[in-house]
Amino acid sequence: MLNSSSNDDIGGDFHDGRNRCEEAYYFCQCDRLLCSGDPGGRRWFGIGHSGQSTGLRQSYAMKTRQRWLLMIFILSAFLALLLLIFSGSGGSGAGKALNLNLDLDQLTERNKCPACFGVKLCPEMIQGKIKLTDWTKYSVTKLMNQKNVFYADWNIRGKETKLILKKLAHDNELDNLDKTICERHGRDHACDVTRSVQYLIDEYSHASQVHPGQNILHGGKIGEGSDILLCPSHRKMEFLVAAAKKFNKGQNPKTILANVLTTILLNPEPLILEAFTASDGWPFPKYYGSCGRIVAEEYVGRSLSQYMHEPFKTRAHLALQLIEMVNKFGENPTNFILYMTDPSPDNFAVNENTNSLKMIDLENIIVVDKEELILSKTKDADKLLVSESMDCEKNKGGAISKCFSFSTDDLCVRPLTDHNYYAICAGILAPNPLSSDFAPGLLHSIPENDKAKLPQFTELLSQCKDPSLGSLDLNRIEAAQELLHILKDYLK
Numbered sequence: 406m407l408n409s410s411s412n413d414d415i416g417g418d419f420h421d422g423r424n425r426c427e428e429a430y431y432f433c434q435c436d437r438l439l440c441s442g443d444p445g446g447r448r449w450f451g452i453g454h455s456g457q458s459t460g461l462r463q464s465y466a467m468k469t470r471q472r473w474l475l476m477i478f479i480l481s482a483f484l485a486l487l488l489l490i491f492s493g494s495g496g497s498g499a500g501k502a503l504n505l506n507l508d509l510d511q512l513t514e515r516n517k518c519p520a521c522f523g524v525k526l527c528p529e530m531i532q533g534k535i536k537l538t539d540w541t542k543y544s545v546t547k548l549m550n551q552k553n554v555f556y557a558d559w560n561i562r563g564k565e566t567k568l569i570l571k572k573l574a575h576d577n578e579l580d581n582l583d584k585t586i587c588e589r590h591g592r593d594h595a596c597d598v599t600r601s602v603q604y605l606i607d608e609y610s611h612a613s614q615v616h617p618g619q620n621i622l623h624g625g626k627i628g629e630g631s632d633i634l635l636c637p638s639h640r641k642m643e644f645l646v647a648a649a650k651k652f653n654k655g656q657n658p659k660t661i662l663a664n665v666l667t668t669i670l671l672n673p674e675p676l677i678l679e680a681f682t683a684s685d686g687w688p689f690p691k692y693y694g695s696c697g698r699i700v701a702e703e704y705v706g707r708s709l710s711q712y713m714h715e716p717f718k719t720r721a722h723l724a725l726q727l728i729e730m731v732n733k734f735g736e737n738p739t740n741f742i743l744y745m746t747d748p749s750p751d752n753f754a755v756n757e758n759t760n761s762l763k764m765i766d767l768e769n770i771i772v773v774d775k776e777e778l779i780l781s782k783t784k785d786a787d788k789l790l791v792s793e794s795m796d797c798e799k800n801k802g803g804a805i806s807k808c809f810s811f812s813t814d815d816l817c818v819r820p821l822t823d824h825n826y827y828a829i830c831a832g833i834l835a836p837n838p839l840s841s842d843f844a845p846g847l848l849h850s851i852p853e854n855d856k857a858k859l860p861q862f863t864e865l866l867s868q869c870k871d872p873s874l875g876s877l878d879l880n881r882i883e884a885a886q887e888l889l890h891i892l893k894d895y896l897k
C-alpha cells in the first residue's frame with residue numbers, strides 16, 4: 406500500500422493576483438449593500454445627478470432599501486443561530502434544545518458501552534468535576550467543531566487542571582463504527598452495538614468454547630480498522646491489551662477487551678497512550694482515561710504550527726526534541742518501532758512554560774514489532790530502507806509536486822528504515838516542507854551571529870531531507886544525529 410499526501414497551498418492560488426482581486430470585489434459588494442455613504446452605494450442608487458427633491462426621494466428610497474436588506478441579514482443570521490442551537494443539542498428532544506450549554510454527559514454516549522473507549526472517568530464527569538470550558542461548551546459549536554475536540558477543566562481536590570476531551574472521530578465515522586461492529590457480528594446496520602461487541606468478545610476469545618483459539622483481536626474476523634491493525638503481530642496486540650488492563654485495573658476483563666476492540670476499529674490513540682506512557686518518558690500527552698466515547702488527555706499547549714515565527718533558539722530547541730522523539734520511536738526498551746505517518750505541525754503541541762514538545766495526534770501511528778522482524782530474518786534485514794517522495798499531481802493548476810510518501814508493505818517487513826527522519830526533515834524542518842503550510846520550514850532564518858556555531862547546518866538539513874541532494878555522503882539517520890549534536894552544543 407502506498408500512501409501520499411501533499412500540501413497544495415504552498416505558493417498556490419492564495420497569492421495569485423486574480424484571486425485577491427476577486428476577494429476585493431467580494432468586499433466591494435458587501436460595502437454596497439451594507440455601508441451607507443460609500444461611493445459604490447451612491448452610484449448604485451443614482452444619487453447626485455438629479456434635482457434636489459428627486460435626490461431626497463432617491464436618498465430616502467436608498468435608506469429604506471438598505472434598512473430592509475440589513476433587517477433581512479440580521480433575521481437570517483438569527484435564524485441560522487437558532488438552527489445551530491437546535492441541531493447542536495444532539496437531537497435528544499426539543500425540550501433540551503434551548504439549553505445553550507453542551508451536555509457533557511450526553512456527549513459521552515455512555516449508553517453505547519461497552520462499545521466505547523472505557524468508563525474510568527465517568528464518575529468525575531457525572532459528578533461535574535470535569536467541565537467543558539471556553540467556546541467548546543456551547544451547543545452551537547457542536548456542529549462547527551468538526552474535529553470533535555473540546556476544552557475542559559478538571560477540578561482535582563480544589564485544583565483546576567486543563568484537559569483536552571476528544572471523541573476521536575467525526576460524527577459520521579462514529580456512526581460507521583456502529584455499523585462495522587454490527588457487520589462483524591453478522592447483524593444488519595441497525596443492531597444493538599452494546600450486545601454485538603459483547604458477543605464478539607464472548608465467542609471469539611482464546612477461552613471461548615464456541616470458536617476455540619479464534620481470538621477476534623488477533624484473527625482475520627476483526628477485518629480492517631485503524632492503523633494499529635497494520636503490520637499485525639501477536640506480541641503487539643498482547644502488549645496493548647496488557648497495558649489497557651493495567652490502566653483500567655479493577656474492571657471486568659471482558660469489558661476491557663470490548664473497549665479495546667471498539668478502540669482499534671476506530672482510532673487507537675488511547676491504547677497507544679496507555680501502552681507508551683508519558684510517565685515512561687514517551688513524548689505524548691498524559692492520558693487520564695475515558696468515559697464512553699470521550700477520552701481525556703493533558704492539554705499540552707499551542708500547536709507547533711503556531712511556533713513558526715518564534716525566535717530561532719526556541720525553534721532549534723523544538724527541532725532537537727523532534728530528532729530525539731524519532732530516535733526513541735526507533736530504539737526503545739519495548740522493541741516496537743513507532744512510525745509517524747502524518748507529521749503535520751498541527752499534530753504536535755508545545756508546553757509554553759517548558760517549551761517541551763509532544764505529539765498529540767496518534768491516530769496514524771504505525772506500530773511495528775521489531776523483535777519479530779529481527780527473529781524472522783527477512784531479506785535485506787540489515788540494509789537501510791531509504792524513503793522517497795513520490796510525484797503527485799497538484800489539485801489546482803495540475804503542476805507536479807513531491808508528496809510525503811510511505812509504503813506500509815515496506816515498513817512492516819524492514820527493521821531498519823529512515824522513514825521517521827524523512828518525516829521530520831522533509832515534512833517539517835527543512836525549507837519547502839511536505840507536511841506544512843509554512844514554506845521556509847521550522848529551521849528558517851539562522852541569526853547571522855549564530856551561523857559559526859552551527860557548522861554545515863544547512864547542508865545537513867538538506868541531506869536529511871533528501872540524501873541525494875546533499876554533498877556530505879551521509880544517510881538521513883547519520884545527518885539527523887549530526888544535527889542533534891550541533892543543536893545540543895548550540896543550545897548549551
Ligand SMILES: Nc1ncnc2c1ncn2[C@@H]1O[C@H](COP(=O)(O)OP(=O)(O)O)[C@@H](O)[C@H]1O
Binds near residue numbers: 569690
Ligand atoms: N493534547 C492536546 N493538547 C493540546 N491541543 C490538542 C491536544 N489534542 C488535540 N489538540 C488540538 O486539537 C486539534 C485536533 O486534534 P487531533 O487529535 O489532531 O485531531 P484530528 O484527527 O481531527 O486532526 C490539534 O491540531 C490541536 O490543535
Ligand SMILES: [Mg+2]
Binds near residue numbers: 751752766
Ligand atoms: Mg490532527
